[in-house]
Amino acid sequence: MIATIFGGITANPWARAALRYCAIAVAIVLFLLSIRRTGERAGRIAERLEVREKTNETQRRMLEAAARRPRNRDELVDRLRDGGF
Secondary structure (H helix, E strand, C coil): CHHHHHHHHHHCHHHHHHHHHHHHHHHHHHHHHHHHHHHHHHHHHHHHHHHHHHHHHHHHHHHHHHHCCCCCHHHHHHHHHHCCC
């Protein structure tokens, strides 16, 4: 039954043209949806990269601050007396 329906559709030139245009339209819609999905994925990756850069910058500043800290109580006292804290 389905074969006879498709056989009748393909026999009519107008129906073949309509099928051709429908296939082209479906291909274009699928292509546009694919582009949209790719754009969303790129946006998520960019956002993730931005968050990672902020995190790395914060960790770098914490490490720099830890490198400048007083090593012992005597250095702490000297810094406090010099007003360098």
